[in-house]
Every structure is written in C-alpha cells, then in structure tokens.
Amino acid sequence: MQVLLFCTEHPFGHLIDTLQSEQYEERRYFNPQKLRDVRYEKLPFCMRVLLESTIRKCDGFYIKTDDVSSILDWQKQQNQAEVAFSPARVLLQDFTGIPAMVDLAAMRDALAKQGVDPNLVNPRCPTDLIVDHSLQIDYSKCAIQSPPSPMDESHGATARSPAGHRGGCSKVSCSDAPSGRSTAVQIENTPLLCPFHLQPVSEPETMIRNQEIELIRNKERLQFFKWCSKAFKNINVVPPDINTVHQLNLEYLCQVVQEGEGFIYPDSVVGTDSHTTMINGLGILGWGVGGIESEAVMLGQPVSLTLPQVVGCKIVGTISPLATSIDIVLGITKHLRQAGIGGKFVEFFGPGVQQLSAPDRTTIANMCPEYNATVSFFPVDDITLQHFKHTSTDHTLVVLEDYLKAIKLFRSYSDQSEEPQYSEVIEMNLSSIVPHVSGPKRPQDRVAVTCMKEDFINCLNEKVGFKGFHISKEKQATQVPFLHEGAEYNLAHGSVVIAAVISCTNNCNPSVMLAAGLLAKKAIEAGLKVKPYIRTSLVPGSGTVTHYLNTSGVLPYLRKLGFEVVGYGCATCVGNTAPLPESVVDAIKQGDLVACGVLSGNRHLEGRLCDCVRANYLASPPLVVAYAIAGTVSINLETEPLGVNSEGKDVYLRDIWPSKEEVNHTEENIVIDSMFKELRSRMEKGSSFWNSLESAESALFPWDPKSTYIRCPSFFNKLVKACTPQSIEGAYPLLFLGDKVTTDHISPAGSIARVSAAAKYLQSKRLTPREFNSYGARRGNDAVMTRGTFASIKLQNRLIGKTGPRTLHIPSGQTLDVFEAAERYQRDGVPLIILAGKEYGSGSSRDWAAKGPYLMGVRAVIAESFEKIHRNHLVGMGIAPLQFLPGQSADSLELCGKERFTINIPQELIPRQQLITSTGKSFSVMALFENDMDVAFFRHGGILKYVARSLLP
Numbered sequence: 023m024q025v026l027l028f029c030t031e032h033p034f035g036h037l038i039d040t041l042q043s044e045q046y047e048e049r050r051y052f053n054p055q056k057l058r059d060v061r062y063e064k065l066p067f068c069m070r071v072l073l074e075s076t077i078r079k080c081d082g083f084y085i086k087t088d089d090v091s092s093i094l095d096w097q098k099q100q101n102q103a104e105v106a107f108s109p110a111r112v113l114l115q116d117f118t119g120i121p122a123m124v125d126l127a128a129m130r131d132a133l134a135k136q137g138v139d140p141n142l143v144n145p146r147c148p149t150d151l152i153v154d155h156s157l158q159i160d161y162s163k164c165a166i167q168s169p170p171s172p173m174d175e176s177h178g179a180t181a182r183s184p185a186g187h188r189g190g191c192s193k194v195s196c197s198d199a200p201s202g203r204s205t206a207v208q209i210e211n212t213p214l215l216c217p218f219h220l221q222p223v224s225e226p227e228t229m230i231r232n233q234e235i236e237l238i239r240n241k242e243r244l245q246f247f248k249w250c251s252k253a254f255k256n257i258n259v260v261p262p263d264i265n266t267v268h269q270l271n272l273e274y275l276c277q278v279v280q281e282g283e284g285f286i287y288p289d290s291v292v293g294t295d296s297h298t299t300m301i302n303g304l305g306i307l308g309w310g311v312g313g314i315e316s317e318a319v320m321l322g323q324p325v326s327l328t329l330p331q332v333v334g335c336k337i338v339g340t341i342s343p344l345a346t347s348i349d350i351v352l353g354i355t356k357h358l359r360q361a362g363i364g365g366k367f368v369e370f371f372g373p374g375v376q377q378l379s380a381p382d383r384t385t386i387a388n389m390c391p392e393y394n395a396t397v398s399f400f401p402v403d404d405i406t407l408q409h410f411k412h413t414s415t416d417h418t419l420v421v422l423e424d425y426l427k428a429i430k431l432f433r434s435y436s437d438q439s440e441e442p443q444y445s446e447v448i449e450m451n452l453s454s455i456v457p458h459v460s461g462p463k464r465p466q467d468r469v470a471v472t473c474m475k476e477d478f479i480n481c482l483n484e485k486v487g488f489k490g491f492h493i494s495k496e497k498q499a500t501q502v503p504f505l506h507e508g509a510e511y512n513l514a515h516g517s518v519v520i521a522a523v524i525s526c527t528n529n530c531n532p533s534v535m536l537a538a539g540l541l542a543k544k545a546i547e548a549g550l551k552v553k554p555y556i557r558t559s560l561v562p563g564s565g566t567v568t569h570y571l572n573t574s575g576v577l578p579y580l581r582k583l584g585f586e587v588v589g590y591g592c593a594t595c596v597g598n599t600a601p602l603p604e605s606v607v608d609a610i611k612q613g614d615l616v617a618c619g620v621l622s623g624n625r626h627l628e629g630r631l632c633d634c635v636r637a638n639y640l641a642s643p644p645l646v647v648a649y650a651i652a653g654t655v656s657i658n659l660e661t662e663p664l665g666v667n668s669e670g671k672d673v674y675l676r677d678i679w680p681s682k683e684e685v686n687h688t689e690e691n692i693v694i695d696s697m698f699k700e701l702r703s704r705m706e707k708g709s710s711f712w713n714s715l716e717s718a719e720s721a722l723f724p725w726d727p728k729s730t731y732i733r734c735p736s737f738f739n740k741l742v743k744a745c746t747p748q749s750i751e752g753a754y755p756l757l758f759l760g761d762k763v764t765t766d767h768i769s770p771a772g773s774i775a776r777v778s779a780a781a782k783y784l785q786s787k788r789l790t791p792r793e794f795n796s797y798g799a800r801r802g803n804d805a806v807m808t809r810g811t812f813a814s815i816k817l818q819n820r821l822i823g824k825t826g827p828r829t830l831h832i833p834s835g836q837t838l839d840v841f842e843a844a845e846r847y848q849r850d851g852v853p854l855i856i857l858a859g860k861e862y863g864s865g866s867s868r869d870w871a872a873k874g875p876y877l878m879g880v881r882a883v884i885a886e887s888f889e890k891i892h893r894n895h896l897v898g899m900g901i902a903p904l905q906f907l908p909g910q911s912a913d914s915l916e917l918c919g920k921e922r923f924t925i926n927i928p929q930e931l932i933p934r935q936q937l938i939t940s941t942g943k944s945f946s947v948m949a950l951f952e953n954d955m956d957v958a959f960f961r962h963g964g965i966l967k968y969v970a971r972s973l974l975p
Contacts, residue, residue: 033087034077041286041428045420049286052078053429061094063430066332066369066442067401069096070431071288071307072107078287079108084324092329100331100445104953106324109147109308110280113293115267116153117771117798118313118869120243122294123151123250124735124802125317127723129970132738138973140721144255146322148282150275152260152267153247154590237262237711239795242731243802248717261712266590267293268300269563272384276306278402278410279422286425292319296391296867296891303384304409305402305431310391312891313869314898318965326955330396332367333358334444337374339453346457346534346642347385350378353455355389356468361448364394365890369444374452375400376435380409381532392465396890401433402426461639462618463488471645475658478516481637482616491616491636502613504605506555513609513617516656519602520619520635521556523585523643525563532570532692534622535562537685538585538643539576544678545651546579549667552650555606558584565590570692583647602634610634620649633815648675730787735804736877737966743974747961750881750902750925753853754832756844757812758820758912758919763858764865765892767814769807769874771798771866778827779809779841801870804877811874812840821919832920844878854878855923857912858885863892872899876964882925884939884947886911897956900964902927904937904947915945931957 032038039053054062054073065073073093079085085106092103114122130140237244244262251259260270277289291301291308298310311325319325335358341350358368368390370383378386383400390398400406402422410419426432434440458468462481467489469477482498484490493515501512513519525535552558560580562568568587571577577587601607610617611634619638622645639655649655651664663672718724725734759767774780774794783805784794797813800806813827821830822837830836831843838846847854856875862885863871872895875883882902896903904925906912912919921941928935933953936946951957962968 033080033082034090037077038285039428041421041425043420043424046417049281049421049425050284051286051425051429055429057094059094061097063440064443065093065096066334066367066399066444067305067431067433068302068307068367068369068397068399069093069332070429071290072105072327074288074429075108075110075290076105078285079324084108096329096332097443100329103329105327105329106955107290107327108324109290109292109319110282110287111275111289111291112145112147112149112316112320113267113271113275113291113295113298113308114149114151114313114316115293115295116151116243116247116262117801118294118316118867119151119153120246120732120802121807121869121873122313122317122320123246123254124732125737125966126254126320127250128734128738129966130722131734132741132970133973134722136741136974138975142973143321145257145320147256147319149257149320150260150270151247151250151257152264152270153244153262154260154264154266154270240731240799241715242729243799244712244715245717246723246732246802248712248715249723252717252719253721253723261709264564264590264709266563267295268297268388269566271298271301272304273564273566276301276304278304278306278406279425286421288426288431292316292325294867294869297388299390299395299398300384300388302390302397302399303382303387304380305400305406307397307399309396310867310891312867312872312895312898314872314895314965318898318969321969323965323969326953328952330365330367331445332369333361333363333395334442334447335368335370336372336447336449337370337378337452338372338449339374339451341377341452342455345452345455346537346644347382349455349457349642350382350452351385351389352458352460352465352468352640354386354450355393356466357448357450358393358395359466366395366445367397367399368395369399369401369442371401371433371435371441372449373435374450375403376405377452378405380406389465402431403433403435457642457645459620459639459641459645462616462637465640469639472658472660475656475662478637478656482515493614493616497614500613500615502609502615504609506603506605509554511553511555513606513613513615514654514656515616516637516654517615517617518556518620518649518653518655519606519610519617520621520638521552521558521585521646521650522561522619522621522623523559523580523646524561524621524623525567525643532567532689533685534643535567535571536574536576536688536692537680538622538647539571539574539580540680540684540688541644541647541678542583542585543576543579544680545647545664545673546582548673548678549669550583550651550665550673550678552584553653554584555603556584556650556653557602558586558650559588560585561588562590574688574692580647583650585647585650607634618655620646620655622646644679728787729803730784730789730806731800731802733803733805735873737873737964738970741967741970741974743971745962745967745971746929747927747931749927750853750855750923753855753881753923753925754847755821755857755919755921755923756840756847756854756875756878756880757817757829757856757858759856759858759862760818760820761859761886762861762864763817765863765868765871766865767812767817768863768871769797769811769868770814771868772796774800774806774810775813775815778813779839780806780813783809804873807870808874808877809841811870811878830920841878844880848879852879854880855925856880856883856885857917857919858883859911860886862886862888863895864889867891867895869895869898872896872901875899876901884912884923888950893950897951897959898965900960900962900967902960903950904939905950907936907946907948910945917941931961933957 037052037056039051041049041051076085076089076093080087089105092099092105126143130143134140247259279286280289289306292311294313294316296310298308301308387398457471460468481489482491482493486492498515501514503510503512523538616636619635620641622641622643659675663674665673667673773796776791797810815826817827818825819829822828827840828837829840829843831838831846876899880901882904883896884904886906888903893903924940926938933951935949937949939945939947959965959968962971
C-alpha cells in the first residue's frame with residue numbers, strides 16, 4: 023500500500039490541517055483551501071474530491087505535483103490533461119470478483135516459480151468482495167393461488183421438485199371474505215424468523231430452497247472465496263444471501279469520510295459493477311471499472327483519468343404526485359442521453375435537488391451507465407446528513423459535517439455564491455415527468471404509459487431493429503390457446519409471461535416497493551388476480567426490503583398475486599430466470615408470438631431474460647404488478663380496465679393506485695433507524711454456512727485439476743522480465759460484426775446452452791446439463807469462459823450472414839463454432855482480429871469480454887467506436903483497440919472480412935497514434951491508447967503482466 027510520506031517530505035505537507043472539537047478526538051487532514059487558490063472554489067464538487075485525493079497521494083512517481091496543477095486548472099485542461107487517481111477502496115461482486123481473485127492466485131503461483139515470495143501479492147487498496155450474483159430462480163410462486171399440499175407443509179423439505187414447481191411450499195392460506203369492494207381480504211401470514219433480523223417475517227420456502235441450491239451449486243467457488251479471505255490481506259469477503267453489492271455499498275461500506283494512515287479524507291471507490299455509480303447519490307465519488315483495471319488498483323496502481331468535462335444538471339420544477347422515483351430516473355436518463363454526455367461527469371444542482379430524497383438520488387445515480395456518463399454526483403447536503411442518521415452515530419456525523427465544511431465539500435443551496443463553474447449547464451424540469459416504461463429492447467427507448475398500447479402495435483409493424491418485430495398485419499391478431507395446470511388460457515402478441523419485481527435500480531428507495539405492495543393489497547381487495555402461468559418473482563435488494571414489506575403488511579398480498587420472495591441477489595436482470603412452463607413456450611413458438619417480460623431492474627437487453635421472450639420492458643415496481651394483473655402490455659391503463667372483479671365490475675388502475683400520501687405515511691412509519699442498525703449487525707455476523715465452510719490454509723491455492731469452477735489461467739505462462747510489442751502480421755478476422763455489440767454478445771453471463779462449446783467441455787468432464795450452472799458462476803474457469811466467448815445466440819456475424827455463435831474459418835471455407843475456429847487458427851499460428859461497427863463492447867462491465875478474445879488469439883479489434891470501459895479492458899489484456907478514422911468504416915473501405923490484415927506497431931508507440939494497416943491496400947486506424955500508462959500496459963501484454971513483472975527481481 024502507498025504510505026504517506028512524513029509531513030516534511032510530502033510535496034504538500036504544508037497543507038496538513040487539524041480538525042478539533044470537544045465532541046471528538048483531534049483529526050488531521052489535507053486542506054486544499056490552504057493553497058489559497060481562487061480556482062478551488064470554482065471547481066465542481068466532484069473535482070474537489072479528485073483534487074484532495076491527488077494532493078494526499080502525491081508521491082512524485084504515480085501521482086505528481088503536475089496532476090494537482092492540472093486539476094486546479096481544470097477549466098482549461100478538461101479533455102486534455104491526464105491525471106492519476108487513487109480511490110479509497112475497491113468494490114467487487116462475485117461474477118467479476120472471482121476472476122480477479124483467481125488472477126491474483128495465479129500471479130502468486132507464477133512469482134513463486136520465479137523465486138519470489140507469494141505473500142507479496144496482496145490487495146494494497148482495501149477491497150470488498152460481495153457474493154451476490156450467484157442466485158438463480160429454481161423455484162418460484164409456490165402455492166400462492168392454490169391450497170397448500172399437506173405433504174409440502176414441512177419448512178425443511180428438500181428441494182427436489184422441478185424448477186418452477188407450484189406445489190405447496192409456502193405456509194400461506196387465504197380466507198374468502200364476503201363480496202364487495204368495502205371488505206378487505208385477510209391473508210393469514212404465518213411468520214418465520216428473518217435470517218437477517220431474527221424478527222417474524224413471512225419468508226416462503228421458495229427463498230429457502232433457492233438459497234439451499236445456490237449454496238450447494240456454488241460450494242466450490244465459495245470455498246475459494248473463503249481461502250481468499252484468509253490468504254490475502256486487506257480484503258473483506260461478504261458471503262452470499264446477505265445483500266446485493268449496491269445495497270451493501272450504500273448501507274454498510276460507504277463512509278463519506280474515511281480514516282486511515284493518520285488522516286481523514288473523502289470516501290471514494292471504483293467497482294467492477296457498472297452501477298457502482300449509485301454511491302454518487304450520497305456524495306461519494308465512484309464509478310465502474312473493468313475487472314482488469316480493478317485488479318491494478320487492488321495492487322497499488324492508480325486509475326489513469328483524462329480530466330473530464332463536468333456537466334451541471336440544474337433541477338427545477340415540482341414533482342407530479344403520480345410520478346415515482348423510476349419515472350424521475352427514466353426522465354432524467356432520457357434527458358441526459360439526449361444531451362450527449364457520454365464519458366462526462368454530471369453534477370446536480372438547483373432548487374429542485376432539495377425535493378429529491380437520498381434514496382431518489384442514489385436511484386438516479388444508479389442509472390448513470392444508461393445515459394453513458396462516467397459519474398452522476400450529488401454533493402453532500404442536509405438531506406444526505408439526514409439519511410446518514412439511519413446508519414451512523416451522532417459522533418461520526420459531527421466529524422463528517424465539520425470536515426466537509428472545512429474543505430468546502432458541503433453543499434448549501436441557499437448560498438448562490440457556492441455555485442461552481444461547469445463545462446456546460448443543462449436544465450431538467452421535474453414538472454415535465456409523467457409515468458413511463460422503457461423498451462421493448464433498450465432502456466433508452468421510453469414509452470409513456472398512456473401510449474403503451476399504440477407504441478407496442480407500432481413495434482409489431484416496424485421492421486426488425488432496435489424497436490421493431492415486423493409482424494404482418496394478418497398475424498397481429500393471432501391467439502394461441504394452451505393448457506396450464508388443467509385450465510385453458512390464450513396467449514397473444516403482447517402477453518406478459520415474465521413479471522419480476524426487483525429492488526435493484528430502486529433498492530434503496532422504499533417508496534416504490536411500498537407502492538407495489540399497497541397496489542397489490544388494493545388489487546386483492548378488489549378481487550383481481552395474476553394468471554398462474556406468468557413467471558412472477560420478487561427479489562428484494564436485501565433483508566431490509568423484506569423487513570419493511572412484511573412489517574407494513576403488504577408482503578402477503580404480493581405473495582397472493584404470485585410475487586414470492588425468491589432470494590437475495592441478481593437474478594432476472596442477469597438472465598438467471600427459471601424456464602417458462604413448456605406449454606407457454608410451445609404456444610409462443612406455435613404462434614411466433616412477441617411475448618413480453620416486465621421488470622423493475624436496470625437491464626433488459628434483447629433475449630437477456632429468456633430466449634423466447636422478445637419484448638422486455640423496464641417499469642416501476644407498481645407498474646410491474648399492474649401489467650402482471652392485466653396480463654398484457656397491449657393495454658391503455660388510463661382507459662381500459664385491468665380486470666374484472668367477482669361481481670363482474672371493471673377495475674381500473676386508478677381504482678387501486680396508492681396515493682402519494684398513503685405511500686409516504688407507510689414509509690415514515692416503517693423505514694426507521696433501528697432497521698438499518700439491525701441490518702448492519704446481522705451482516706457483520708455473516709451466515710452459519712459461511713462460518714462453517716472449510717478452506718485451505720496455504721499461501722498458494724491448491725488447484726484441483728478435476729475442478730470445473732476454479733482453474734489456474736494461462737495469463738502468466740512464460741513470464742519473463744523483458745517485453746517488446748510486435749506488429750500484427752497476416753491476421754484473419756475471427757468475426758465481422760455490426761453496431762452495438764454488447765458484452766452480453768461477447769461474453770454471456772446467463773445459462774450455458776446444451777449445444778455450446780462450453781457445454782461440450784463440461785460434458786467431457788462428466789457433468790449433466792443440470793450441473794452446468796451459468797457462465798457467470800464459472801468465470802473462475804478460463805476453459806469454460808474462453809469457450810463461452812461469442813457464444814450468444816443473438817450474435818450477428820456478417821461472415822456467415824445469420825445470428826448465432828458461429829463463424830467462417832476463412833482458409834478452409836468451413837462454418838464452425840467461434841471457439842473451434844479460433845482454436846484452429848491458433849494451431850496454425852495465425853493471429854486474429856475482430857472487425858466491428860459503432861459502440862463495440864457496450865453494456866455491463868465484463869472483463870471476460872476481453873480475456874476471452876485474448877485467450878482465443880485476438881490481437882486487435884478494429885471498430886468505428888468503443889464503449890469506454892470495454893476499451894480499457896482490451897488495453898488491460900494487451901489487445902489493441904483500433905478505431906477507423908472519422909468518416910471511415912469497414913463498408914466505406916470495401917472490406918469483406920476475408921482479407922488478411924497486417925498492422926504495423928512501432929517500437930516507439932505513443933498515445934493515439936495512427937497505425938498503417940494493410941490488406942493488399944493500405945489505410946490508417948487510430949490506436950486508442952489514451953496515455954502513457956495505456957501504452958505501457960499494452961507493451962507488457964496487459965496490466966497483469968505489468969504488475970507481475972514489477973515484482974520480479
């Protein structure tokens with residue numbers, strides 16, 4: 023770990039100041055105000071955090087005094103100067119955390135073989151690893167609309183029934199009340215003990231069974247994590263079924279002000295999840311980085327950052343009573359996306375900010391990747407302090423407030439003199455926001471709820487594209503009857519088959535989850551139901567969410583409609599949805615129907631929820647419940663009824679929509695200080711399963727050659743001190759791709775298809791399809807992940823002219839699986855490149871989207887543009903991100919994708935250098951190395967080899 027120099031040696035030792043008060047012990051800190059530079063108070067607040075870190079960590083090597091000068095001169099240096107930033111901590115989730123830790127374990131092995139002490143390999147920056155992406159929905163909606171079966175009453179029943187089994191697992195029974203709107207239906211709520219609070223809460227066996235299977239399925243991975251927690255210093259591993267990474271970061275890990283090395287300083291974080299930005303809503307600077315970059319930070323390397331433009335987003339107007347936090351989020355998302363702020367920082371200010379609660383702000387910040395900003399920052403103010411009264415002691419709050427005011431990081435909207443200077447200012451009027459959903463394929467395509475039916479019909483008519491499905495007029499009225507559990511139903515275009523209430527985007531905002539629960543309560547009281555074939559689920563962000571849903575009395579009503587708590591973790595959003603009933607799948611295929619999924623998560627890329635569900639919409643939790651009741655998205659919720667009650671009377675959304683006053687009253691009486699304090703206590707104790715889990719005690723990990731989860735990767739093979747970059751000669755394109763190729767296309771995280779290359783490998787290890795698990799769970803096995811690279815069924819490869827994980831092996835003319843073709847090229851010693859269009863690598867941060875191509879032999883990607891995090895990943899793995907010059911593309915250069923490419927890479931490579939590429943004719947491409955550190959990483963063959971070589975004698 024970098025250790026601060028003594029005050030007399032530190033370049034900015036003269037800025038050290040002391041914070042004193044009778045209420046707490048003396049604290050030391052670096053005070054940028056002692057620079058007496060008028061430019062400091064004109065800096066945006068997020069840049070002040072960056073400046074403080076640069077001053078404190080300045081060592082003359084990684085971070086120089088010139089970096090401090092550049093930040094102070096930000097107005098002139100933005101988009102030009104490169105600075106180094108050392109965050110206070112690193113945040114990992116297990117999908118990206120396991121390959122990071124496997125890499126560190128492999129580095130220990132490689133260095134040990136060179137005679138280096140393996141114990142030198144440790145995270146130097148405090149690191150938290152949260153195991154929250156392992157949950158899969160094997161069981162859902164157990165006995166919620168039918169009487170419980172006596173044989174399934176036992177709470178400790180073994181999870182042996184098929185996925186999606188509806189036999190009575192749950193201890194819930196219903197008593198029918200007399201008909202009439204005025205009488206509420208009473209649901210018996212037999213409580214279990216909440217594993218997080220030891221308080222009564224109706225946790226159905228659905229959740230218990232999913233958790234049991236999760237632990238059994240992932241035991242080998244968990245044993246590796248347990249070894250990591252003991253073998254490595256400076257890392258904290260949070261076991262599964264405790265919390266989601268975002269929620270844990272908000273409720274437990276964040277401090278706003280950190281203390282270490284004898285100083286207090288602002289909290290900051292980089293995380294391997296693209297939604298790390300959620301923490302910006304609490305005044306903590308943080309953003310998502312690749313797993314490869316995070317490993318470098320863990321090992322003491324700073325993040326290299328081009329000083330960004332900072333866009334000031336001025337919030338004005340008044341929020342509509344019917345608008346939820348999701349509506350506000352999606353409204354601001356669309357507004358900022360249209361403003362073209364890709365790669366920029368956003369900082370919020372203006373009178374409207376005071377109308378946004380801390381949960382509202384974190385929800386807005388969570389969607390930062392969707393409008394392509396790097397950061398969405400809300401400076402700390404009185405509302406932030408009020409929020410931290412739930413999670414901090416009075417003593418800590420006093421230190422926090424005094425310190426932030428001392429270095430002018432505390433925001434007062436009443437003082438106009440505090441207004442910073444921004445690169446530009448855009449205005450958002452809250453009064454303009456009306457309820458919307460997003461879809462059917464991309465989160466940026468918002469649709470007003472009142473226009474939903476019309477828009478869906480337009481999508482059926484439009485050609486296949488970002489919104490269209492191209493269904494002929496005569497087939498748009500198709501209805502397919504089918505049997506489910508002995509009853510007949512009909513499916514049509516627009517029928518809802520997946521409805522998931524997920525407290526991910528809004529996991530810290532009780533208002534929208536409570537609104538969903540209150541709407542469910544009113545729906546039950548009105549006699550409405552959800553059709554039993556719809557795959558419904560409820561995935562709370564943490565035990566806190568379950569606690570307040572149960573304490574408020576709405577959880578049984580959600581369960582009655584089918585929204586069972588299935589567990590804690592990322593499930594539907596990352597494709598971990600249980601298979602739909604076969605009769606539903608058959609009906610969809612028979613009618614070639616555009617079936618729909620509705621979820622309150624943050625991602626819904628095409629085919630991500632389920633292969634046969636083509637249209638997916640993001641909606642607020644209460645709207646997810648509403649569309650599930652309606653059974654279709656082809657409905658005008660303003661003018662058409664959701665359903666009919668037992669008396670034959672139409673029931674409209676307006677009849678059951680909870681008022682803002684109802685939601686606020688419930689929230690104020692449920693979300694209380696003790697809830698957060700209790701949650702913190704339970705999280706610190708961990709789980710009994712984790713505490714009893716056995717793991718090795720050695721400095722080197724004992725790799726099991728039979729393991730299909732954890733495997734020592736080949737990144738460090740033939741590690742030597744010297745390195746020289748070589749030109750790429752005679753490379754063939756492995757793939758010829760179009761625009762918007764996402765990391766889901768490159769490295770899927772969902773289930774492993776039975777006919778895939780990864781499946782063949784696992785079957786060769788004598789595993790059955792039920793034991794395959796997901797790609798995300800097997801990210802610690804390079805053999806699986808390399809075979810899973812470009813394994814998406816949605817991949818559109820111009821070399822073969824159709825979708826699927828196949829490509830043309832150009833020398834032989836054969837069409838092969840992508841992995842098989844790459845393997846053949848490698849046997850023949852032929853380097854590979856990839857040709858692509860615009861926004862290559864968009865979507866979730868995923869390091870295997872670079873590691874996989876690297877192990878396949880890909881040396882460069884030539885594209886029209888790159889998503890920033892993925893570009894960083896490519897550089898971090900030693901793959902050259904090369905961009906066509908402005909106005910050029912593969913088509914304009916008349917490339918067919920079957921040429922052989924030679925790319926000249928000079929020995930004295932510099933950032934953003936144009937490289938000559940030859941295919942028989944020559945053209946230039948821009949090497950997207952943004953700074954000298956990028957060039958150094960590329961020269962060494964990636965960040966991992968760069969760090970490993972630095973430890974060699």
